Amino acid sequence: MxxxxxxxxxxxxxxxxxxxxxxxxxxxxxxxxxxxxxxxxxxxxxxxxxxxxxxxxxxxxxxxxxxxxxxxxxxxxxxxIHEPVRPETTSLLTEEEVYGRKEELKKIIKLLDVPAGPKRRKKTINQPTIVSIPVLSIVGIGGIGKTTLAQNICNHPQVKCHFDQIIWICVSDDFGAKRLTKEAIQASGGKTEADNLDHLQRILAGIMKQKRFLIVLDDMWDDALKENGQCWKRFCAPFKNALQGSKILVTTRSQKVVDLVCTMEPFPLGGLRDDIFLDFFKHCVFGFDVSDIEPELESICNAILPKLRGSPLAAKTLGRLLAMNPDTRHWNNILSNELWELGQEVTEILPALRLSYMYLPFHLKRCFSFCATYPKDHQIDKDHVSEIWVAEGFVVPQGNISLLDIGSQYFQDLDLNKGTWMSILAARTGNEGREKCGSVRDCARAI
The missing domain is CATH 1.10.287 (Helix Hairpins)
Structure with a gap:
């Protein structure tokens, strides 16, 4: 105790x-x-x-x-208190370019039994079904790029041609058979008027017999293990007579989840290759022009690199943090910080992410802390949250500039970290074209 x-x-x-x-x-x-x-x-x-x-x-x-x-x-x-929650992910690409994952992409597509040719397999009458859908997992530490890789798989031309339909479900830490079944039906174009699990699963079972599916379960946590794995088994019940060729792809950082759900050899996703990771990190720190880099800063940059363990998220995080203040003293303080020496579990958050919070300006720390109080998957309106920041006294006056405008700038400053160490306020566009921000990604939970 x-x-x-x-x-x-x-x-x-x-x-x-x-x-x-x-x-x-x-x-x-x-x-x-x-x-x-x-x-x-x-x-x-x-x-x-x-x-x-x-x-x-x-x-x-x-x-x-x-x-x-x-x-x-x-x-x-x-x-x-900065235990944010991950924003809901989708199958749409969030990164314009993915560094150093071409080989991994090819291997996973092959594991999904996707043929090399771009042609779709011909449909035949009375296509065979399978007893259960094979489950493949991409497993790795937080921020290593599992979701990004899965998004690229879903958008690959060969994959889109091979599967009749791709269903993307963001599981996060709320694994419930009824919720996931509903989302699967809705994503496949079905209706979910009834709220009875038996009725919903019969609908899904009927759909699964008609098309070759790829179901992506992104960001699965140990919550899927509850009831001694019975919750997972209930979710999989409609897949016992699925069309042959259908697959389930899971992304997780938990080996326990892998042991429970996988029927295929899991695909461990490690850090980026050293040479690719070096170029990527320098791009995050110095931008596209790396021809005129101060030697001392480059030396510090090279010394920090091994501490990031090949994580793209950590590289973006620390890279932009260093870029904000290109001063050797500031960089050396980060390099020698004791947080690098913290012991951590394999699946735990990287010290780079904690450092990013520590060196965040105080006014942005307060704003971020406030946003962490919102409930799971809550969509935060930029204008609304700026008004609250002003009312709470978080916004520091700057001459004749409106406090609301300064608050909006704070939002933009935090949004500079979009897709990085915590995707602090993942900007989205609502139906009216207004910018919104989602909850903070789960990588910041340990911060």
Whole structure:
């Protein structure tokens, strides 16, 4: 059992007791400033002062023992308050160009049994079905590019020709058989008027017999393991007579998910190859023109590179952070920061992402922290959130510029990190053409 919360409460109680005692002693000592005629009374008050001093000393010692636990929990809570949630992903490409993943793309397309030719397979009457759909997973740490790779697979001409329909479902940490079944039916053009799981799954089962599907389950977490895996089995029930050639593609960072759902050898996605990653990182830091780079800055850049573990997200994050302040002292501070030495699990967030938050300007930290209070997958209106930032006093006046305009600029500044360490406020365009932002990506959960 974690005793930190108990120590916190006990420590806070002691704080209250300590200050109440100090206040009481102050008033009593204040009353003893006037001359005392009775020597017995003076002796009693002197003994009373000694007892109170000992009591204060004891309380201070207890506080000294309790404060480390309080500090540790508060420190964890400071990171925890920035526990954002990942915005809902789609099959549409979010990156114009994908660096260094051509080989991985080819291998996964081959694993999906997609033929090399661009022609669609001919449909025949009474096409064979399969007992269950094969499940392939792309597994890797957060920010390594699993979703981006899956998006490129869905948009590849060969894949689009081979499968009659591609269904993309953003699972995230809310795995529910009914929700996922509904989304699968809707994505395939079916209707979901009823809310009964049995009825919904019969509809989906009928659809699965008619077309060759690729179902992409993006961002699956351990929530899929609940009920000892029964929830996953319920979701898969409609696929027992699916059309031959159909596949399920899962992206996850959890080996437990892989062990539960995969029927094929998982595809581990590692970091970018060193030479490609170096070019990519320099592009993130220095832009397209890398012909005139200051040697000292380039040396620091090269020293930071191995710490990023080949992660495109970490490269974008730290690259833009370094680009904001091309000063050798600032860069060396980042290079020598103790966060690089933190121990971490294989699936845990990279220290680069925490550093990105640490070096974010204070006014943007406050704005980001506020956005993290919104519920899961909430779409934040730029104008609305700017008004709240102004009302909360987060916006710093700049001459005659309107505070709302400054707040909107804060939004844009955060949006500079779109697609990077946390996709802080993933800009979207609503039906009216107004910019909106989604929740923060799950990679920031550990920040």
């Amino acid at each position: 974690d005793t930190c919360p108990i120590k916190i409460i006990s420590g806070l109680n002691e704080c209250v007791n300590f200050f109440q005692t100090a206040r009481s002693i102050y008033h009593k000592w204040k009353g003893t400033n006037k001359p005392q005629e009775d020597g017995v009374v003076q002796q009693f008050q002197s003994k009373f002062k000694e007892d109170d001093v000992l009591r204060l000393h004891r309380d201070l010692q207890y506080l000294s023992d309790s404060l480390p636990a309080m500090y540790n929990l508060i420190d964890r809570a400071e990171w925890k």
